[in-house]
Amino acid sequence: MANESTDKNSDKHGDKNNLRIKAIENGTVIDHITPGQALNVLNILRVGANFTNTVSIVMNAGGSRGDKDVVKIEGRELTEKEVNAISLISPKATVNIIRDFEVVQKGKIETPDSVCGIVKCINPNCITNSSEPIETRFVVTENEKKKTLALRCVFCESVLTEDLIQFIE
């Protein structure tokens, strides 16, 4: 629940000026998200207008192009596939699982060596874009020039290097 007070008589730097968001009882805190990627994380998690649990998001925490984004989702734990997808757009993120107000699992996301069924191949002629029932599979490498992640399709060797979010299914 948001508890907000910004009236003129309140202490300028006191508690009353804060929007305070309650701790979540059960759910997931995704912290240290690359600044600007919080909304893409919500897209990966399919959290939109129809999601009914409480979600708190801070983008650019710490000021202009701050050091991170944060997403807290009540009543939701992430699947391995979702964590892998997040790792592609935000390799330094951490995922903390909360149960009964306590952190029961805390950890940095590890970028997997390969990702299956997460990313759509850019090549329209790739067998994964045909009617064959074949799951996509990409080897995760580094884009050395830009120090970002790159993905190589094991079927057609196409390489995805930029804006990976647009290829995440």
Next chain:
Amino acid sequence: MANESTDKNSDKHGDKNNLRIKAIENGTVIDHITPGQALNVLNILRVGANFTNTVSIVMNAGGSRGDKDVVKIEGRELTEKEVNAISLISPKATVNIIRDFEVVQKGKIETPDSVCGIVKCINPNCITNSSEPIETRFVVTENEKKKTLALRCVFCESVLTEDLIQFIE
């Protein structure tokens, strides 16, 4: 800045369990947004991955399908056009302008009688969808059956009744 603590030893219901978001120094608080509409408000305000100021969002504040969404944006005041667009998807929202930590303007959004240059007409043959330099203009009415807003194009009489967000330019 997010100040978070969820370690096992902290008081389960105390301050330490809260994610606290600092009051904004200059900017806008959009409160009482219809639950689920916060991300559409961000779309209207063109706040995405490239926006560099701090933004805090709470969806479904108050628990499952809670009573409201809230959006706080640092260093940004809204234009009349943006406020009118928000009124179409969230008629009960309030917009508070903050300067130097104080609320200098506070008010309910008033749904305008008509909206110009905000909504794209659904009719491909409408003159506003031709190459003529004519701004769109819709009369705002009520969808009596559903107690929601409806828009009537003053040029072609097309009526938009549902999912108005998809027509907002």
